[in-house]
Amino acid sequence: MAIGQSQAPTETVGVMAPPPLAEGPRVPWRRTPEGRARLLGISMFAPAVLYITALIGLPLVLAFVYAFTDVKVGSATSHWVGLENFRSILQSPSFRQALLNSFIFTIVSQVLVIVGSTTLSLALKDKFHGRGFVRFLILLPWVAPISLGAIGWKWILDSLYSVINWVLVALHFYKPYSAPMWLGEPVLAMASVILVHTWRLLPFSTVILLAGLTAIPKDIPEAAEVDGAGFWRILFQINIPMMLPIINVAVLFGIIFTFTDMTVVYILTAGGPFDSTQVLPSLAFFTGILAGDLSQGAAISLFLVPILVVVAYLMLRMAHRAEIT
Amino acid sequence: MAVVETRALTKVFKEGEVGAVNDVNLQTREGEFLVFLGPSGSGKTTLLRMIAGLEQPTRGEILIGGSVVNHLTPRERRIAMVFQSYALYPHLSVYKNIAFPLKAQGVKKELHRQKVEWAAELLGIERLLDRKPRQLSGGERQRVALARAIVREPTVFLLDEPLSNLDAKLRASAREELELFHKRIGTTTIYVTHDQVEAMAMGDRVMVLHQGYVRQIGTPTEVYDHPSDTFVATFLGSPPMNLLENGEAIVGFRPEHLQPVELVPQAATTFRLRVKNKEYLGAEWILYGIVSGGKFDGRELISRLGSAASHQTDQTYDFGVGEQDLHFFDRQTEKRTGAKVLAWR
Incomplete structure (x- = not known):
């Protein structure tokens, strides 16, 4: 934007300037105002382009190439195998489990995040004593490094040292040594992973929704109140519909963050027990990097692409529309 | 239809600070159009919001229909x-x-269409029913x-400056429409505005507020012709009333009553004015004069003259005010007092 603006006047100068005369010292292009502006633009833009090309573009291209070959970690040569990798992963029960888990993980955690963050943002909208402190507390999980947060949760959910179990035992809900194994039983493990991820995404979504909520003029819910609407009617027929564009943005961001994230799964359960919490990114990592089967890992991770393309497209459209209204 | 009443109604937003609304006692009449008039920050909107129930009063009572x-x-509250x-x-x-x-x-669903159409017809917006608010003009x-x-x-109908978002031309027609609308439905209406023209034109009665206190409640004629204090005297009327301190009293007279002496045969007082500036407003002239000589030498007075006036800038003319057009206020309390003998020369 800034580049375009700075170029506009220099371009008109260029149009109006007389054609260069044959005699006299010729000014090199890069010294002309137009040239300077363009060079400045390029140099400001270059780091971002380089960064994205080297760390995102190149691996993406490599992933596409690898997915159609039989390359392994450490192998010097590779062969074109066509769709063989895709055929084999589609037949693998681990992959099918991971695909299903990815959807469960994403959908359930997003539902929880949206319900939770809508509630939180509505609660934090009005002034009360200590609001600043509560807002700070809610933001903490987002500010803390995810790996540290997840390691903290690993202890909280640990089979031996779990504080949750300690409390449950102390309250006589369970006998010692028979308390739930949060990360050791398939359903509980999935629930734990989802809850920790929800905990992690909640602040981000809350902040987005708070911004959207404060943009609603105070008069409108007040008018609804005078019109005779109660709390729930105002919430569901006025506030939430008016927040919808911003909720969409939060959901789409959340889907991308969840679908592509493996930190929580990796740290808490490493996909276990028995692949019950395995998601596509973690499976791709275990297969491609740890097991060294680069081509299969690439093929697994490419399965995310069509889904993410659709989500990203929707996200951009929503963001654009939210900007306009 | 109902009567709205407030008793010693007070709103203090922050403890220890002055109240936004202080000790307001008022009672509307059945079907009346009552205007709350005051400058911004006078508490008129806060008062209205308390009546609506959007703001909790700090003290005092609000009654609608007697309860x-x-x-x-x-x-x-059904307002x-x-x-x-x-x-x-x-x-x-x-x-x-x-x-x-x-x-x-919870009105029965079958009645919705009929009622919406009735309201839409009353306001002439039947053809807009399918549109979204953003597709409408300000007036719509x-x-x-x-x-x-x-x-x-x-x-009860509460209106909070409903005309302030319209442009000047639309405002005049919307004002007239509102008046007709009120006549037709006859519901008790409280209307908040900072615009004295709106207040005078529309109100059956006008309540003038200043810093959260009620300064005067009365018909437009009462508040204009018999302002209860200097605030009301200067807030209503444009240009405002001329005020001159004289001993323990403040003497006031409206610009339209300060006329060339030849037009005021029995002037109670006269001033020699040098015309400093004049404004032609089409139907009238506004003259800004400086008193020359006498006790008020150097004071500025404003006169409002018919469009036929031909006074020249920097010339000096004699102006007078009739006895019946003088207002007297106490200098300490700024409240209206009885007529006094003028002895200022």
Whole structure:
């Protein structure tokens, strides 16, 4: 934007300037105002382009190439195998489990995040004593490094040292040594992973929704109140519909963050027990990097692409529309 | 229809600070159009919001239809309010906007269409029912807001500066429409404005507020011709009333009463004025004069003259005020007092 603006006047100068005369010292292009502006633009833009090309573009291209070959970690040569990798992963029960888990993980955690963050943002909208402190507390999980947060949760959910179990035992809900194994039983493990991820995404979504909520003029819910609407009617027929564009943005961001994230799964359960919490990114990592089967890992991770393309497209459209209204 | 009453109504936003509304006692009359008039920060909107139930009073009572409603929510007070911004629901069509109060108050669904159409017809917006608020002009939005307020036939109508978002030309016609509208529905209406023209033109009675205190309640004629204090005297009328301190009294007279001496045969007092500046407003002249000589030498006085006047800048003329046009106020309290003998020369 800034580049375009700075170029506009220099371009008109260029149009109006007389054609260069044959005699006299010729000014090199890069010294002309137009040239300077363009060079400045390029140099400001270059780091971002380089960064994205080297760390995102190149691996993406490599992933596409690898997915159609039989390359392994450490192998010097590779062969074109066509769709063989895709055929084999589609037949693998681990992959099918991971695909299903990815959807469960994403959908359930997003539902929880949206319900939770809508509630939180509505609660934090009005002034009360200590609001600043509560807002700070809610933001903490987002500010803390995810790996540290997840390691903290690993202890909280640990089979031996779990504080949750300690409390449950102390309250006589369970006998010692028979308390739930949060990360050791398939359903509980999935629930734990989802809850920790929800905990992690909640602040981000809350902040987005708070911004959207404060943009609603105070008069409108007040008018609804005078019109005779109660709390729930105002919430569901006025506030939430008016927040919808911003909720969409939060959901789409959340889907991308969840679908592509493996930190929580990796740290808490490493996909276990028995692949019950395995998601596509973690499976791709275990297969491609740890097991060294680069081509299969690439093929697994490419399965995310069509889904993410659709989500990203929707996200951009929503963001654009939210900007306009 | 109902009467709104407040008793010693007070609102203090922050403890220890001066109140936004102080000790307001008022009682509307049945079907009356009552205007709250005051400059910004005078507490008029806060007062209205307390009546609506959007703001809790710090002290005092609010009665609607004879019973205390302090503890009732806006929903239970059965009043309608039009906001300054109109506060239309942007995601709902005009039809759904107007139907919203019906839905919210549990009116039978079969009656919705009939009632919405009745309200829309009353305001001439039948053809807009399918549109969204953002597709409407300012004047149309105002009508939708009115239709939404009227649709459930409220007992009291509260209007918070509903004309302030319209441009000048539209405002005059919208004002007239509102007046006719009130005559037709006859509901008790409280109207908040900072515009004295609106207040004078529309109000059956005008309540002048300043810093949260009621300065005067009266008909437009009463507040204009017999202002209760110097604030009311200068707030109403444009240009404002001329005020001159004289001993323990303040003497006031309106610009239209300061006329060339030849037009005031029995002038109670005269001034020699040098014309400093003059403004031609089409139907009239506004003259800014400096008193020359006498006790008030150097003071500025404003006169309002017919368009035929031909006074020249920097010339000196004699002006006079008739006895009946003089107002007297106490210098300490700034309250209106009885007529006094002028002895200022």
